Amino acid sequence: MGIIETLLLVLFAISAVLLIIVVLMQDDQGEGLGGIFGGGSTTPFGSSSGNVLTKITGVLGVIFIVSSLGMAYIHRTPEGDDVLGEARRSNTTEQTENWFENSDSEDSASSNE
Numbered sequence: 001m002g003i004i005e006t007l008l009l010v011l012f013a014i015s016a017v018l019l020i021i022v023v024l025m026q027d028d029q030g031e032g033l034g035g036i037f038g039g040g041s042t043t044p045f046g047s048s049s050g051n052v053l054t055k056i057t058g059v060l061g062v063i064f065i066v067s068s069l070g071m072a073y074i075h076r077t078p079e080g081d082d083v084l085g086e087a088r089r090s091n092t093t094e095q096t097e098n099w100f101e102n103s104d105s106e107d108s109a110s111s112n113e
Helices: 001-027 052-074 083-094 101-111
Strands: none
Touching: 001 052
8 A cells, every 4th residue: 555655645645736727727718707607708617618827737637636535535434443533432431530629629738848
């Protein structure tokens, strides 16, 4: 699994950097969210033909999402690991006294010195 983790991490990092670069290279055509909902275009949801940069952005976005989901799947917590149950068990074994009784006895011991 070490090789797959490394490949996904490298793919994730490269796609993130390339995605940032490609988005910054695109020109502002004034058709952001306002252009989608009827501003500046004759089609209802904007122009369907995109230039090369918008297609590259879409492909890089898909690669970014798929690689992030792959890394999340590889690094998931094992099903046999019960973090909440273990925290509850350790909390009940450590909590033998009340917190205020413990702090009062420490304060009285330090004031007697």
